[in-house]
């Protein structure tokens with residue numbers, strides 16, 4: 001087997017991730033950030049998994065004159081956003097998390113790992129999506145384990161600039177989710193999504209994919225709706 005994405009990192013980047021793992025274990029009992037707390041599992045299911053689209057980002061960075069940016073929405077204990085921030089120093093990375101204690105933990109990680117390129121915001125994504133400072137400004141908006149495609153398309157799609165991408169870390173259920181999710185992405189201004197399979201060394205047999213859709217039109221002003229309406233009727237239904 002070739003090198004894993006973790007093995008391809010520099011010593012400095014790996015040291016940062018080791019410190020991240022120690023902070024996660026130390027604070028997890030109090031904050032209940034994750035069920036994955038065995039060091040080996042943290043490496044594969046949090047770090048390697050977060051790094052799944054790394055080549056895509058490096059390729060993007062090599063082909064743009066912009067300072068590339070990404071927003072990770074519903075980042076919990078900092079996944080995948082802060083792992084990416086540790087290995088993509090050229091990127092401006094904004095990690096958005098609705099729960100205060102999780103955002104506070106992420107702020108601690110940013111300080112301890114000295115992630116100068118990362119910013120943590122304790123707010124709801126659908127609120128930020130309607131603010132001019134954030135609306136349609138990011139090259140990428142990512143999410144992992146936040147909700148169905150339809151839900152995350154609406155709460156995160158308004159953050160992506162035209163020409164940028166929506167990414168969602170998914171498993172085999174994505175085909176079902178796409179029955180309404182593909183329409184939701186279209187309403188938010190995205191082209192038909194593609195699925196990019198990936199593997200981690202912990203879960204060779206798991207059927208993991210990155211769902212990727214390119215923004216081709218501006219998101220209509222009426223989206224995202226307030227969360228109470230999003231919850232009542234998912235977009236695309």
Ligand SMILES: C[S@@+](CC[C@H](N)C(=O)[O-])C[C@H]1O[C@@H](n2cnc3c(N)ncnc32)[C@H](O)[C@@H]1O
Pocket residue numbers: 073074075076077078079080096097098099102123124125126143144145146155
């Ligand atoms: C299951 S956790 C996943 C955390 C992380 N992405 C991961 O993969 O480990 C989902 C997180 O999304 C956050 N969240 C849910 N809806 C959100 C929203 N509309 N805006 C910001 N954060 C949200 C929750 O507070 C929670 O921490």
